[in-house]
Amino acid sequence: MSGKTDGRVRRSNSVQAAGEPSPKDLKLATFFPYRLAVLSFDVSQTISQLYADRFNLTRQEWRVLAALGENKHMSAAAIAEYSTLEKMQVSRAVSKLLKAGLIAREENIRDRRSHSLRLSDKGVAIYRKIVPLVLAREKFILSALSERERKEMDSIFAKLVNKTREMRKMG
Amino acid sequence: MSGKTDGRVRRSNSVQAAGEPSPKDLKLATFFPYRLAVLSFDVSQTISQLYADRFNLTRQEWRVLAALGENKHMSAAAIAEYSTLEKMQVSRAVSKLLKAGLIAREENIRDRRSHSLRLSDKGVAIYRKIVPLVLAREKFILSALSERERKEMDSIFAKLVNKTREMRKMG
DNA sequence: TATTGTTATACTCTATAACTATA
C-alpha cells in the first residue's frame, strides 16, 4: 500500500482556507515527539516479545525482575523509583511474581510496613535466560551505529532527558 | 539471532548464587530500549498535555487531526498508514471526531466503501491552536541540542528505525 | 500526622476477530 491520500491532486502540505495564513508547518514524519514515539514503540515490541511470548511477563513484571536482578534486595518503593513505575504497578507486578514464584519477600525488621524483595531461584533462572536474549537484540539494533555515533547518542539522550524534565517541572 | 551473549567469565555485582556464573550485566539505566522508552514517555506526556487537557483529545485523535491538517483529504486507510495507527484506532478516533464536529466526511464516488475525510472549520481552528503549542514544546526540548547534534540525531534515528524494522521482519 | 504498600473503581487502550457493504 502506498502512502497516497484519496487520489486528488495535492494542493499544499497543510491546511489553508480562504487565503488565511496557515500555521507553521507540522509534519508528523519530521516531528520529533512522533518519531521518538514510533521508534520507541517498535523497539519495545521487539524486546517485549522475548519476555512476553516465552515467559508470559508484562513489561512491568519484566522491569521488576530486572531491578531485582541488578540490586538483589529492594523494597517496593525502591523498585518503583528504580524502574520508573508507579507504586500500584509495582504492587500488582510483585503480587503476580510472588504467585508465580519468581520472587520472594522477607519482613523488614526495621519497618514492618515494608518488605525486602528478591528473586527466587526460579526467578534467577528466568532472569538469566532473558538477559542474554534482550542484550543480543539491543546489540543488533545498536549495530546500526558506529562507536562514535553511539557515544553521540548517549550524550544527546542525556541532554534531551534533562531538558524534558526541566519542561515538565515548569508545567 | 546470535545467541553468543553468555558471558560466563564475567562476575559482577548482580545476581549471584552459590558461586554460579552471573549473566552478562544488564543495567536498566544504560539499557537502550529502557532509556528510549522513558524518554519517549516523558516527551509524549509533555506534548499530550497540550491537546488532552485543553481540547480533550486522545493521542490517536490528535494524530488523525495532524494527518488531516497536513494532507487535507484522506481515507481512513491512508490516515492509518500515515499516522502509524491501526485501522480500528482510526475508525474510533474518526467516529469521535465526527461526533465532536472536528472533521467531516464525503462519499468517495469511485469506491463507496470508503470516505474522504477532512477537517471541518472547527477542526481547522483547533488544529491551528494546537500546532504552535506543540511546535513550541518541540523547539524547547530540541534547544538542548546544537544544530550539529540535531542533524546527527536525525541520522541516528533513521538508522535505528531501519535496523529495528529489519529485526522485526526477521521475527 | 505521615508513610508503605494494597485494594477498589472506573476508565482507557489494545488485540483479535467477526461482520457489512461494497468491489
Add this chain to the structure above:
DNA sequence: TATAGTTATAGAGTATAACAATA
C-alpha cells in the same frame, strides 16, 4: 474472493483515590 471500514468482546493497562498497618 478480496477490500474498506465498523463493531463486539475481552483482556491489559492506567489514574485517582480510599484504605490498613505502621511509623
